[in-house]
Amino acid sequence: MAENRQDAPNPSTGDPTGRRRSTVRSLLRLWPYARAVRGRLAVSATAATLAMLSTLAVPVVLGRIVDGPLARHDLAALWPPVGLLLLLGLVESALFYTRRVVLARPLGRLEAAMRADLYAKLQRLPVSFHDRWGSGQMLSRATTDMNAMRLFLAFPLVFLIVNSVTFLAGIVLMFTQEWRLALIVLLPCVPLVVLTRRFESDYSVTARLAQDQNGDLATVVEESVLGIRILKAFGRHRTMAEHFREQSHRLRRTELRKAHQLANLWAVIVGLPEIALGCALAVGAYLVAHDELSAGTLVAFLSTALALRWPVESLGWLLAYANEAATATDRFFEVMDEPEPEDPGSAHALGAPDGIRFSGVRFRYPDAPDGTPDLLAGIDLHVRSGETMALVGATGSGKTTLTALLPRLYEATGGRITLDGRDITELPRERLRELVAVAFEEPTLFSATVRENVLMGAPGADDRQLASALATAQAGFVEKLPAGVETQVGEQGLSLSGGQRQRLALARAVVGSPPFLVLDDPLSALDVHTEALVERALREVLGSTTALVVAHRPSTVLLADRVAVLADGRIEAVGTHQELLRDCPHYRELMSGEAALVPEGPLVPEEGVVR
Template structure:
C-alpha cells in the first residue's frame, strides 16, 4: 500500500501559556465564589477591625479634652477619668483585633482547602495533552505558594484595604472639622501619591507575575533533579544541574530585588511627602496657637489624628503590593481552572453490530502541532474481533503508543471514530470507559504507596484472591520476599524496585480487574528472557478471556497475538498472522529481522497460524 510519509508532529515544549492581562480588581473578584461562603465572617472581621481602628480616632478628641481641660485648668482630679477612657480605648483596640483574627482564621483554612481540592480534581480531569504542555513545577507552585498568597490576602490585606480606606476618609473629615486650613495642607500630597501608586501598580504586577512563574520553574528543576538523581550521578551531570538551579535562582533573586526596589521607592514617597506636609501643618498650627487663633488642645488633637492616619497611608504601598501578588496568584490559579475539558459528547452515530474494537478512519495530530504539519495518524482502519489479541508493530516513532492512548481517551482522536462492541467511545462516560479498558504502559509508574494499593488501583474492589492471581500472572513472586509482603511501601516512583519488578506490578495492575478490553504497550520490555517466558505463559490465559491490543517490539511478544497489524508512516499497511506477514509484508520482515532489506525471517516456532 503506497502512502505519503508524514513527518511526526513535534511535541510542544513545557511552557505555560502567555497570561491574559486583567486589572487587579477584576482578577481578585474571581475569588468571590470561594469567599462567598464565609462572607459574614469576613464582614465581621472588617467590622471588628473598623471599630478597633475607629477607636484610634477617638483618642485625639480625648487628648484635646485633656489638654484644654484638666491640663489647662491644672485639675488633676478631672484627668483620671479621661486617662481611664484612653486605657479602655487601647484595650478595646487590642481585643477587637484579636476577635478579627479568630473570626477568619479557621474559615479561610477551609476556603484554601476547597480551592486546593478543586485544583487537584481539575488536574485529574484535564486531558493528557494539557499535562504535556505544563511543567509539573508550575502546577505544584499553583497548588502551594499561590494558595497561601490568596488565603493571606483574604485574611489581612483585603480587610485592611477596606478598613484603612474608611479610616482615612473618617480621619480626613475629622481633621477638616478641627481646622480646615491645616487639613488642606496635610492633604496636598494626595494627588501625587495617587499618580505614583497607579504607576507602581502596573510595574509591580508585571514583576510579581514574573517572580511567581520563575518560582514554578525553579520547583520544576528541583523536582526533576530529585526524580532523576540516579541519572545525574551516573553521568556526572549533577554539577550541570546545580549550575542550572543557581542560574534560575539568581533570576528569581533579581526579580524579587526589583520588586523590593519598586516597593522601597513607593514607600519613600508615601512616607516622605505626608511627613513634609505634616511639618508645614505643625508650623502653621504653632503660629496660630501663638496668635490665639487655635487652642493648644485642638492642635494636639489635629496632630494626633494626622499621626493616627500614618498607618493607613504608609500601609498603602504594602497593601497594594500584596493585592497585586494575590491578583497574579489568582490569575495563575484560574489559568488551570479555565482550561477546557473534553466533555463526553454523543457521537451522533448509530451503534454497529460488530463486536470487539474497531478503528474507523481514525486520525490524530497533537494539539500544539504546527498548522501546516501532517497528521501523525492518517486514517487508521483496524478491527480487533471480540476475544482476539492483536499485536501492533511498527518502527520507533510510528505512533503505536499514541494509537493505544486513543482507546481510553487519554488523547482525543481528531478524526474518525473508535467503537467498543459497536458503541462509540465518545458515547461512553469516561469513568465507565476506563473501567472497561485497562492499560499497562511501557514505562511503569508506581506511587508512594504499598504494593497492594498500587496494584488495586486497577480494581479498587478486588479481594485478596484476585490480587494474588494478578501477581501470579505477572510473575511477581518477589512481593512475598518484601519486608511486609504486599503491604510494603514501594517509595516514590517505585524506585526502590528494579525496572522489571516495577513493570510486573504495572502488568498486575492492568489485569487485576479482569477487564473486557486490555491495552498493553510493550509490557515485557524490562524482563529477562526467563521471566518473560513465564509471564507470557500466564498472560495467555488472561488474553484468552479478553479483547486485547498489544504493542510488540520483539518477536516473542508477537507470539501472544492471534493476528498482527503493521503500522507504518501513520497508516495500517498490513494485517495478518505472523507467518502470513512474513511472506507478504516487506515492512514486517524488516521489523522482525531488525535489518533494512533483510530476507524473510523464518516462522517462529509456535507462532499462530
Template sequence: MPTTPKTPEERSAVRTLLRLWPYVRPVRARLFTAAFVAILASCVGLVIPLVLKWMVDGPVADRDSAGVWLGALVLLLLGLGEAVLFGLRRWLVARPLSHVEAEMRAALYRHLQRLPVAFHDRWASGQLLSRATTDLMLVRMFLAFPLTFLLVNGVTILVGVIIMLLQDWTLGLVILGPAVPVIVMCVVFEKRYAEVARRAQDQVGDLTTVVEESVLGIRIIKGFGRHRSQARAFRELSWTLRGTELRKARLLAVIWAVIVTLPEVAVGAALVVGCVQVADGALSAGTLVAFLSTALALRWPVESIGFLLAMSQEAATATERYFEVMDEDVESAGPGRQAGPVTKSDGLHFHAVSFRYPDAPPDSPPVLQGIDLHIRPGESMALVGATGSGKTTLTALVPRLHEVTSGRITLDGEDIMAMSREELRAMVAVAFEEPTLFSASVGENVLMGADDSAGAIELERALSVAQADFAHALPDGTDTQVGEQGLSLSGGQRQRLALARAVVGRPRFLVLDDPLSALDVHTEAAVEAALREVLAETTALIVAHRPSTVLLADRVALLAEGRITAVGTHHELLRSSAEYAHLMSGADEEDQR
C-alpha cells in the same frame, strides 16, 4: 510556559480578584464581621485624639488632677478595646481562610485529574505545583490581611480627614496637600509592580520544576556526573529570580519613600502653622494636640498603602495563574457525539481513524491517518512498527487519553465517544511501557486497576499472572510502601506490578504497550504463559517489539508512517511483508544478543 501572561494593561487586578468570590461566599459572614470589627477598632483609635483634646483644654488647663486621671483611664480603656477588637478580627478570619485555601487546592487537584493528557504534556509539573502551593498561600494572605485593611484603612483615612477638617480646615488642607502625588505614584507603582510580580511567580514555577526534575532524575545526574552542571543551571535560575525580587524590592522602596516622606512633610508643615495659630490665639492647644494626634494616627493607614498594594498585586497574579489552569477545558464526562448502530460482540474496531496532536502545526501531517483495524471479540492483536510509527499514540486513543481527530473507535459496536469516560475506562485496562507507581503500598498500586470491592483474592491472582510474587518477599509483603515513582524496585519489578494492575479487574478490553520490555528471558516466558490465559478471556491490543511477545497474539498489524500496511498472522507476514520480516529479524538479533 504554555500560557502568555497578560500585561498589566490587559488585566484588571480588581476583576481578577473578584473571581475568588465563589470560594469566599461560604465564609462571607465571618469575613464581613471581621472587617466590621477591624473598622470599629480603627475608629476607636481615632477617638483617642478627641479625648486628648478634652484633657488638654479641660483638666490640664484647669489643673484638675482628678480629671487627668479620669482621662487616663478612658485612654487605657480605649487602647484595650482597640487591641481586643483587632485580636477578635484575627480569630474570625483564621479558620474560614484556611478553609478557602483548602477548598481551592482541592478544586485545583480535582481539575488537574480531569484535564486531558495533552494539557499535562504541555505544562511543566513545577508550574502546576507552584500554583497549588505558593500561589494559594499568597491568595490566603491577601484575604487575611490586604483585603480587609485596604477597606479598613480607607475608612480610617476618610474618617480621620473629616475629623481633622472639622477641627481646623486650614490645617486639614495642609495635610491633604500630598494626596494627589501619592495617588499618582500608587497608580504608576501598581502597573509596574504587577508585571514584576508575575515574572517572579513564573520564575518560582520554573525553579520548582528544576528541583522536582533533579530529584526524580537523581540517578541520571549522578550516573553521568552532571551534578555540577545542574547546580550551575539551578544557581542561574536562582539568581534570575533574585534579580526579579530585588526589582520588586526597589519598586516597593520607592513607593514607600514617597508615601512616608510626603505625609511627614505635611505633618511638619501643619505643626508649624498650628503653633503659629496657637501663639496668635486663633487655635486652642488642645485642638492642635488632637489634630496632630489624629494625623499621627493616620500614619500607619497611609504608609501601609504601598505594601498592601504590593500584596494585592501578588495575589491578583497568583489568582490569575490559578485560573489559567482552572479555565482549561476538561475531558467531557458524557457522550461526545451520537453513536453509530450497535452490533454486539463486535470487538475493538478502528474506523478510518486519524489523529493529529492539538498543538501540532496545522500544515503538519497527522500522526495517524486512515486507520482501519478490526480486533474480533476474544482476539489478541499485536501492533508492530518501527520507532515513531505511532504505535503508542494509537493505543492511547482507545481509553481516550487523546481524542481522535477524525473517524471513530467502537467497542462491541458502540462508539467510545458516546460513552462516559468512567464507563469506557471501566471496560478498558491499560499497561504502559514506562510503568508509573505511586507512593503507596504494592497492594494499593495493583488494586488501582480494579473497583473498590476488589480484595486479596483478586490481588493474588493479578500478581500470579504478572509473575510478581516477589511482592511477598518484600519487608512488609504487599503492604510494603514502594516509594515515589516506585524507584525502590527494579525496572522489571515495576513493569510486572503495572501489568498486574492492568489485569486485576478482568477487563473486557486490554491495551498493553510493550508490557514485557524490561523482563529477562526466563521471567518473560513465565509471564507470557500466565498471560495467555488472561488473553483468552479478553479482547487485546498489544504493542510488541519482540517475536516472543508477537506470538502471544492471534494476529499482527503492521503500522508504518501512521498507516496500517499489513494484517495477518506472524507467519503470514513473515512471508508476505519484507518490512515486517526486517523488523522481526532485527528483534531476533537483539534477543540473541
C-alpha cells in the same frame, strides 16, 4: 524552558493571554469561594474598623486633656480621661483579637476547598493539557498561590476596607479640628494617586513573572529529585546545579525588582505625608502663637494626623499584596477555566461482540507545527472480539499514541473508534476506563502500598483476584518484601527494580479481568527467563479478553493471534506472524533488525575478493 510554554507571562501585561489585567476584576473572581465566609469577613472587618476608629478617639481625648486639666493644672480632673485612654487601648486589643480569631478556621477550610477543586480539575483535564504545563507550575499553584489568596482574604482585603474607612473618618475629624491644616495634610493625595496607579500596573507584571519563575524553579527541583539516579550515574549533578542556580538567580533578580518597585513607592508615600505634616506643624505653631488656635486643638490635630500614618503607609504593602493575590487568582483560574472534554451524561450498553474498530482515525498533537503531516493519517484496523492483536512499527511511528486513543487519554482529531459497535465518545470516561485497562511501557507507581498500587486497576477486587494478578505478572518478589502486599513502594516505586515495577503495572492492568486490554510493550524490562514465565501466564489472560499489544520483539509478537504493521501513519499490513514474514518486507526488517530488501540481479564479487 518556561518562557516558551503556554503559561509564560506576557512581558507587557503579566497575563499569558496577552490581555491587560485588572486587579479588581481578578480578585472579584474569588467571590464564589469567599461567599461562604462573607459573614465572618464582615465581622472581622467591623471589628478591625471599630479598633481603628477607637485609635482616632485618642487624639480627641488628648486635646481635651491639654486644654482642660493640664491648662488648669487640675490633677484631679486628669484621671478620668487617662482611664478612658486605658479603656480605649483594651477595647482596641480585644477587637483585633476578635478579627483574627473569627477568620482563621473558615479561611483554612476555604483554602482547602479551593485546593481540592484545583486537584479535581487537574484529574479531569486531558493528558494533552499536562503535556503543555510544567509540573512545578501546578505545584506552585496548589501551594504558594493558594496561600497568597487565603492571606489576602485574611488581612489585606480586610484592611483595604478598614484603612479606607479610617482615612475618611480621620480626614473628616481633621477638618472639624482645623480646616486650614487639613488642606495642607491632603496636598500629597494627588501625586500619591497617580503614583499608586503606575505602581499597580508595573508591579502586576513583575509579580506574575516571579510566580511563574517560582513554578519553573519547582519543576527543576522535582526533576532533580526524581532523576537523581541518572544525575549521579552520569555525573551531571553539577550541570543540574548550574541550571538550578540560573533559575534561582533569575527569580532573585525578579524579586529584587519587586522590592525596588515597592521601595520607590514607600519612599514617596512615607516622605510626602511627612513633609506635609511638618508644614502643618509649622503653620499650626504660628496659629497657636497668634491665638488663632488652642494648643490642645493642635495636639489633637497632629495626633489624628499621626494616627493616619498607618493607613497611608500601609497602602504600598496592601497594593503589592493585592496584586500578588490577583496574580495568584489569575493563575488559579487559568487552570479552572481550561475547557474539559465533553462526556456523555449516561452510559450506553455495548452492542454485539465486535471487538475494537479504528475507522479512518487521524491524530495530530495540538502543539504540532503548522504544515506538518498528521502523526496518524487514517488508521483502519479491526481487532476481533476475543482476539489479541500485536501492533508493530518503527520507533516514532505512533504506536503508543494509537493505543492512548482507545481509553481517550488523547482525543482523535478525526475518524471513529468503537468497542463492540459502540463509539467510545458515547461512553462516559469512567465507564470507558472500566472497560479498557492499560499497562504502559514506562510503569508509574505511587507512594502507596503494593496492594493499593495494583488495586488501582480494580478498586473492588478481592484478595483472590489480587493474588491471581500478581501470579500472572510473575510478581512473586512481593512475598519477600518486608510487609508483603502492604509494603510501601516509595515515590515512583524507585525502591523496586525496573522489572519489578513493570510487573506490578502489568498486574494492575489485569487484576480486574477487563474485557479490553491495552499493553504497551509490557515485558521490555524483564529478563529472558521471567519474560517466558509472564508470557505463559499472559496467554491465559489474553484468551478471555480483546487485546491490543504494542510489540518490539518476536517473543511478544507470538502472544498475538494477528499482527498489524504501522508505517507512515497508516496500517501497512495485517496478518499472522508467519504471513507477514513471508509477504511484508517492512515487517521482516522490524523483526530481524536487518535490511529486508536485497538488490535485484546476481551478486558480482569485487575484483580480488573471495565471496
